[in-house]
Amino acid sequence: MDYLPNILFAIILLFGLGFFAKNVQRLVRNIKLGKDVDVSDNKSQRWKNMARIALGQTKMVVRPIAGFLHIIVYVGFIIINIEVLEIILDGILGTHRLFSEPLGAVYNFLIGSFEILAFLVVVSVVIFWIRRNVIRLQRFIKPEMAGWPKKDGNLILYIELILMFLFLTMNGADYQLQQMGAAHYASEAGILGSFPISQFLSPLFDGMSISSLIVVERTAWWLHIVGILFFLNYLYYSKHLHILLAFPNTFYGNLKPKGQFKNLEAVTNEVMLMMDPSADPFAAPAEDAPDPEKFGASDVVDLNWVQLLNSYTCTECGRCTSECPANQTGKKLSPRKIMMDTRDRLQEVGENIEANKGSFVDDGKQLLDDYISREELWACTSCNACVEACPVSIDPLSIIMDMRQYLVMEQSAAPSDLNNMMGNIENNGAPWPFNQMDRLNWAQES
Amino acid sequence: MAELFAAGQQPEVLFWVGCAGSFDDRAKKITKAFIKILNNANVSFAVLGTEESCTGDPAKRAGNEFLFQMQAVTNIEVMNAYGIKKVVTACPHCFNTLKNEYPGLGGTYEVVHHTQFLKQLLEEGKISLEGGTYKGKRITYHDPCYLGRANNVYEAPRDLIRKLDAELVEMKNCKKKGLCCGAGGAQMFKEPEKGDKDVNIERTEQAMETQPDIIAAACPFCNTMMTDGVKNKEKEASVAVMDIAELIATAGDL
Numbered sequence: 041m042d043y044l045p046n047i048l049f050a051i052i053l054l055f056g057l058g059f060f061a062k063n064v065q066r067l068v069r070n071i072k073l074g075k076d077v078d079v080s081d082n083k084s085q086r087w088k089n090m091a092r093i094a095l096g097q098t099k100m101v102v103r104p105i106a107g108f109l110h111i112i113v114y115v116g117f118i119i120i121n122i123e124v125l126e127i128i129l130d131g132i133l134g135t136h137r138l139f140s141e142p143l144g145a146v147y148n149f150l151i152g153s154f155e156i157l158a159f160l161v162v163v164s165v166v167i168f169w170i171r172r173n174v175i176r177l178q179r180f181i182k183p184e185m186a187g188w189p190k191k192d193g194n195l196i197l198y199i200e201l202i203l204m205f206l207f208l209t210m211n212g213a214d215y216q217l218q219q220m221g222a223a224h225y226a227s228e229a230g231i232l233g234s235f236p237i238s239q240f241l242s243p244l245f246d247g248m249s250i251s252s253l254i255v256v257e258r259t260a261w262w263l264h265i266v267g268i269l270f271f272l273n274y275l276y277y278s279k280h281l282h283i284l285l286a287f288p289n290t291f292y293g294n295l296k297p298k299g300q301f302k303n304l305e306a307v308t309n310e311v312m313l314m315m316d317p318s319a320d321p322f323a324a325p326a327e328d329a330p331d332p333e334k335f336g337a338s339d340v341v342d343l344n345w346v347q348l349l350n351s352y353t354c355t356e357c358g359r360c361t362s363e364c365p366a367n368q369t370g371k372k373l374s375p376r377k378i379m380m381d382t383r384d385r386l387q388e389v390g391e392n393i394e395a396n397k398g399s400f401v402d403d404g405k406q407l408l409d410d411y412i413s414r415e416e417l418w419a420c421t422s423c424n425a426c427v428e429a430c431p432v433s434i435d436p437l438s439i440i441m442d443m444r445q446y447l448v449m450e451q452s453a454a455p456s457d458l459n460n461m462m463g464n465i466e467n468n469g470a471p472w473p474f475n476q477m478d479r480l481n482w483a484q485e486s
Numbered sequence: 487m488a489e490l491f492a493a494g495q496q497p498e499v500l501f502w503v504g505c506a507g508s509f510d511d512r513a514k515k516i517t518k519a520f521i522k523i524l525n526n527a528n529v530s531f532a533v534l535g536t537e538e539s540c541t542g543d544p545a546k547r548a549g550n551e552f553l554f555q556m557q558a559v560t561n562i563e564v565m566n567a568y569g570i571k572k573v574v575t576a577c578p579h580c581f582n583t584l585k586n587e588y589p590g591l592g593g594t595y596e597v598v599h600h601t602q603f604l605k606q607l608l609e610e611g612k613i614s615l616e617g618g619t620y621k622g623k624r625i626t627y628h629d630p631c632y633l634g635r636a637n638n639v640y641e642a643p644r645d646l647i648r649k650l651d652a653e654l655v656e657m658k659n660c661k662k663k664g665l666c667c668g669a670g671g672a673q674m675f676k677e678p679e680k681g682d683k684d685v686n687i688e689r690t691e692q693a694m695e696t697q698p699d700i701i702a703a704a705c706p707f708c709n710t711m712m713t714d715g716v717k718n719k720e721k722e723a724s725v726a727v728m729d730i731a732e733l734i735a736t737a738g739d740l
């Protein structure tokens with residue numbers, strides 16, 4: 041027996057998985073650049089959210105058409121992966137349909153349902169493509185989608201389409217070979233697997249010799265598995281990373297009421313000190329006092345790691361942006377762009393670290409201004425529509441708020457109207473220039 | 487509040503009036519309507535009056551955490567000194583801040599929005615809505631972001647409208663998908679960024695699609711925004727913008 045294909049396969053597999061491991065390493069390193077945040081509370085609720093939102097896709101179906109099609113592709117993806125296990129083992133061991141014997145009749149049922157799923161995936165993917173490229177749904181053609189994001193979206197669809205076709209071609213040729221009694225393919229137990237979809241490919245194979253059919257079957261088999269390995273490694277460069285990260289992301293998603301913004305601890309300490317009548321306002325800071333913390337965020341490293349995880353999880357679906365009141369009324373702000381910018385900048389910082397042997401060398405750029413403009417930040421009404429809309433529990437609003445904090449507390453760079461408002465609160469206890477002592481006047485007016 | 491306290495009395499609930507409710511001419515009417523209901527229902531309540539200060543919400547959403555916490559700590563000191571247990575407010579921004587952001591700074595109270603409070607009064611039979619002033623009127627309800635999405639209160643205001651015997655008509659974006667009026671996140675206090683349209687106009691158009699007699703609001707800022715929107719559409723003669731408290735206070739038998 042010739043072991044060359046087995047060995048070649050093992051090498052390709054190791055190479056593919058090795059490269060993937062490297063990408064995972066990069067991903068973890070980049071996410072860990074974020075500040076620490078305590079998300080260890082309420083584990084049971086977190087598991088439930090993950091099961092409901094990521095596994096159960098509950099938020100996807102808020103938009104029924106996209107949600108339904110997505111579930112098909114998602115279920116197809118997960119279930120057909122069971123078949124990939126067999127494909128890998130067949131590849132290493134040089135066997136043919138290894139699972140057919142132990143699984144018996146169940147095997148036929150499984151292969152049959154994989155085929156039907158594969159077909160449904162093809163249909164869904166085609167509809168997805170039409171929505172993006174023919175119907176050109178609003179949310180897929182916003183400015184931030186120009187260039188790579190648009191290509192990425194389509195490329196994923198093409199890859200999925202090709203993989204499904206290869207899978208079906210492989211099965212179809214296999215079926216034909218089994219019927220023809222070809223050595224290695226045909227089994228004494230009869231036909232292995234059932235082929236409700238790929239049987240329709242038979243006419244294509246009519247009149248082909250066993251040897252050319254084997255070439256077809258092998259080619260499809262190889263391309264299919266190599267394609268899967270390629271896809272696995274494509275994830276890191278693509279919005280498709282969500283198929284993995286949606287799970288941790290929904291797990292670590294916010295559990296508090298959406299209106300509750302976190303109180304900055306560093307500020308609390310200062311405020312308490314100021315309010316404490318016994319504190320000496322002129323006391324020199326203690327020798328070992330840590331450097332005063334930077335308030336808010338001007339770059340990705342000022343964000344916390346959950347926010348960075350958010351950015352890698354973003355599927356660029358644009359549901360957030362399409363619900364955003366600022367975006368709907370033609371403002372520059374797009375919550376999706378906030379997430380995409382954060383990821384792009386994080387990626388840039390990660391590459392910088394790699395190029396400089398493990399430490400970041402200042403590149404004179406930051407998330408603020410170089411990626412996200414002040415105009416975008418100030419257009420937000422903090423309405424939480426984006427947070428509500430996101431199918432994978434991403435919170436673009438928290439990044440906007442952190443960046444506003446940087447602008448106001450580190451740079452005193454609020455729009456002048458807001459400075460007036462804040463001045464009023466400071467002096468009169470109200471956002472308007474009214475005297476605090478007049479606060480009860482309404483009771484006297486009739 | 488100071489007077490009650492001096493007399494050694496403790497009100498059942500503190501009515502947090504808020505800056506808009508204290509100073510804004512339109513919102514003052516909401517404050518008075520709510521007080522009318524409270525008096526009518528014999529609720530024992532107090533206001534902080536000149537001891538109340540901005541909750542700090544607009545400062546926080548504008549990014550000034552420092553100013554927010556200064557405001558919060560000052561207010562908490564006052565409320566804790568009076569031993570306040572329960573707070574009701576007609577402003578969803580105050581509601582959200584008091585309820586969610588004050589506990590972390592030492593101010594833990596039972597905080598309810600006035601629509602929740604009114605609903606409870608109704609259920610306890612302390613107010614009744616048999617008047618029928620609004621019978622058959624088409625009322626559409628605008629969800630304030632800080633009441634709805636931010637705190638998941640969608641039904642209390644709607645229940646009240648239904649109790650008025652009015653026809654509640656929903657806009658195409660409502661509840662979880664409710665569109666902002668454009669005032670939140672400190673937008674109320676600044677000019678909007680460049681765009682094709684103001685947010686309140688977009689929202690008013692959505693409200694107009696339901697052909698309402700009344701646009702009901704539950705937030706003084708939403709009220710201003712929607713009122714401006716209706717004026718912009720020159721519909722103020724046929725469409726009124728009213729707070730839920732005003733609807734109830736004028737329902738007939740108060």
Ligand code: SF4
Pocket residue numbers: 360363364365366367373374375419420421422423424425426427436437
């Ligand atoms: S919170 Fe800000 S970014 Fe998100 S939808 Fe509302 S306005 Fe848009």
Ligand code: SF4
Pocket residue numbers: 353354355356357358359360361375376379429430431432434436
């Ligand atoms: S943040 Fe969420 S809703 Fe917005 S584009 Fe990303 S995945 Fe979609």
